[in-house]
Every structure is written in C-alpha cells, then in structure tokens.
Amino acid sequence: MPELPEVETTRRSIAPHLVGRTIRAVTTTKASYFFLTPPRELERRLTGRRVLALVRRGKYLLLELDDGARVLLHLGMTGQLFTASARSVRLLNATRSGALLPEAQSAFEPDVHTHLVLSFDDDGERVLFRDVRKFGKVQWLAKDARDARLSKLGVDALEATGALLYEKTRGRKAAIKTFLLDQAVLAGVGNIYADEALFRAGIRPTRAARSLTKPQCEKLARETVAVLMRSIETGGSSISDYVSADGSDGGYQHERKVYARTGEACSVCGSVIKRVVLGQRSTHYCPSCQK
DNA sequence: ACCGCACCCTGAGCGC
DNA sequence: TGCGCTCAGGGTGCGG
Numbered sequence: 001m002p003e004l005p006e007v008e009t010t011r012r013s014i015a016p017h018l019v020g021r022t023i024r025a026v027t028t029t030k031a032s033y034f035f036l037t038p039p040r041e042l043e044r045r046l047t048g049r050r051v052l053a054l055v056r057r058g059k060y061l062l063l064e065l066d067d068g069a070r071v072l073l074h075l076g077m078t079g080q081l082f083t084a085s086a087r088s089v090r091l092l093n094a095t096r097s098g099a100l101l102p103e104a105q106s107a108f109e110p111d112v113h114t115h116l117v118l119s120f121d122d123d124g125e126r127v128l129f130r131d132v133r134k135f136g137k138v139q140w141l142a143k144d145a146r147d148a149r150l151s152k153l154g155v156d157a158l159e160a161t162g163a164l165l166y167e168k169t170r171g172r173k174a175a176i177k178t179f180l181l182d183q184a185v186l187a188g189v190g191n192i193y194a195d196e197a198l199f200r201a202g203i204r205p206t207r208a209a210r211s212l213t214k215p216q217c218e219k220l221a222r223e224t225v226a227v228l229m230r231s232i233e234t235g236g237s238s239i240s241d242y243v244s245a246d247g248s249d250g251g252y253q254h255e256r257k258v259y260a261r262t263g264e265a266c267s268v269c270g271s272v273i274k275r276v277v278l279g280q281r282s283t284h285y286c287p288s289c290q291k
Numbered sequence: 292a293c294c295g296c297a298c299c300c301t302g303a304g305c306g307c
Numbered sequence: 308t309g310c311g312c313t314c315a316g317g318g319t320g321c322g323g
Contacts, residue, residue, distance in 0.1 A: 003316050033299070059317080077317050078301080113301085133300045135317050149318090174294065183318080190316050239316070240303090259316090280296075282314080 002075040004157050004188030005231035005252065006242050007059050010081050013245035015054040017083050017125055018063065018118075022050045025119040027110075034115050034131060036072075036139035045069065045140045046118070058153045058187025068143030072150070076135030078241045084108065084126040086247030090238065091130070108247075132241070157188035160225050162218030169209040169217065176212060177205035178279040180224070189224065192237055192259045195284045197224040199258045204290045205283045206276065230255070258284040 026046045028039035050066040063071035091108050110117055116129035116138055141147055168185050180194040198205045200223035236250035257267055262275040266286040276283050
C-alpha cells in the first residue's frame with residue numbers, strides 16, 4: 001500500500017501527536033513476524049521514553065527516542081498509522097463498513113489487527129498501528145545500532161537524478177519497472193509511482209534498464225520526483241487501505257494515469273491501457289505513449 | 292552482482 | 308450461499 005508519498009503524508013500528519021510526548025503505556029498483539037522485536041520487549045523498551053523526532057527513510061519511518069534508541073516502522077502493504085480520534089471506513093473491515101457505514105463516525109476500537117497502541121502522558125491522543133496482512137514491521141534499534149534494512153537503502157527517491165539512474169542502470173538487463181522498485185537504488189518508489197513515473201517519462205516499463213539513454217534517464221528522474229511530490233501535495237493515494245493520521249483519504253488516486261486503469265482509455269491519446277506482470281507485480285502502461 | 296521466483300498473511304471480488 | 312480462484316501501494320531469502 002504505502003509508498004513514499006503515503007509514508008511522508010503519514011509522517012507529517014502523525015508527527016505532531018508523537019514528537020515531544022512521553023510514552024506512558026504500550027499495548028501489543030501476540031508475537032508474529034510483524035514484531036522484529038518481541039512485543040513484550042518492545043513494551044518494556046518504549047514505556048517512559050520521550051519521542052524526539054519522527055523521520056522517514058524511503059518507505060521506513062524512524063521514531064527517535066530520548067535515550068538514543070530508535071523505533072523502525074514499516075507499513076508494508078496494509079499498514080495504517082493513525083490517532084485514536086481518526087474516522088474512516090478504511091479502518092473497518094470492508095464487509096463491516098458496507099453493512100455499518102455510520103460506524104465510521106464513532107471511535108475506532110482496537111481490533112485483532114491493531115498490533116501497537118501508544119498512550120501518552122499529558123492529554124496526548126493515543127497513536128495506533130494497524131496492519132491486516134502483517135507485512136508491516138516494527139523494530140526497536142539500540143542507540144548507535146546500525147540496521148541492515150536501513151543501510152542497504154539507496155538514495156531517497158525525492159533526490160533522484162538522471163546521473164544516478166544512468167550510472168545504476170548500466171549493465172542491468174532487468175525491466176526498467178523492476179529496476180525502479182529496487183530499494184537499494186532508489187528508496188521509496190513502489191508499484192503505483194513506478195508505473196506513473198514511466199508513463200510521464202514516455203518509457204515502456206518492459207524495456208531493459210540498460211537500454212535507457214542518458215536523456216531518458218534524466219527525464220525519468222525528473223518525472224519520478226515530480227510524481228512523488230505531486231502525490232505528497234494531494235495527500236498520497238488512498239486506493240484500499242491508506243489513511244493519514246486523522247483517517248482522511250489522500251487525493252492522488254484520482255490523478256493516476258495508468259495504475260489500475262487496465263482496459264481504460266489513455267487520457268492523453270485514447271489508446272487502451274495495458275497490463276503485464278513484471279517481477280510478480282502488476283504493471284500498467286499506454287502502448288502508444290510509452291516506447 | 293544480478294535475476295526470477297516462492298513465500299510471508301488476510302480479505303475482497305469474481306465466476307460458477 | 309458457498310467454494311475456489313485471483314488479486315492487492317511490500318520485502319526477504321533462496322537457488323541458478
């Protein structure tokens with residue numbers, strides 16, 4: 001679900017509820033691979049700590065604590081990070097939301113998918129981390145600990161440059177779409193924005209990465225940054241699960257040109273948008289605009 | 292070093 | 308209604 005724009009929108013909206021506050025209580029669900037740090041240990045490590053900052057690296061969020069430790073968060077595919085007063089039908093199971101729409105107007109009650117709840121001193125609102133599929137992650141990192149997941153990340157996608165793409169694509173015969181999803185090259189691009197960036201750059205996603213010319217790499221870098229920034233401006237994409245801290249939807253799903261538009265007419269040329277599978281991910285493109 | 296694939300997990304939506 | 312199948316903004320780990 002969440003790619004760089006959704007993670008950044010989440011960061012901006014949830015930070016005011018975390019930064020400067022002291023964690024009074026932590027509740028968790030039972031151990032699962034969602035917890036890279038065992039839930040009981042997490043409770044012990046976090047309780048009493050004050051949050052100094054919330055930063056983003058690619059699709060990861062890092063909570064910086066007053067004892068020098070950090071908490072690594074990843075939203076996976078269905079992760080939702082929000083406050084106790086958030087209201088959204090996306091916070092309910094769809095079957096329930098269909099039957100009980102008005103329920104979205106009442107307070108969210110933590111359910112079996114709500115793996116982490118932080119309560120704060122003073123009158124801070126509780127912050128909840130819910131993740132139905134549990135592809136998300138939470139991990140406590142000791143002071144000065146270097147984390148393998150973070151250290152293998154490439155340049156943040158908002159800093160993408162043509163020179164970098166040109167250099168990194170040399171010798172890479174994988175499809176350019178697959179290449180864009182490689183977090184070791186550009187951190188933050190996911191399935192939606194890879195497709196959208198390639199559309200804006202006029203590049204066919206199936207092309208071998210190494211076949212891109214220097215000018216094409218320049219164009220792709222510019223369009224990648226542009227699409228990510230535009231999505232952040234609109235609050236990210238809410239296609240199935242994503243909500244910001246207060247439960248509100250993003251707006252970028254309304255601006256998509258190709259992602260999940262298979263069979264529809266291209267908004268530029270009218271051709272039928274095609275779908276292929278690359279690296280086990282659905283890939284959408286306009287056969288006439290993208291060469 | 293790089294590539295493709297299986298797999299982790301839950302739920303929605305579809306055809307029959 | 309229910310079953311079986313496919314699909315979903317992610318990442319890791321394994322062979323070749």
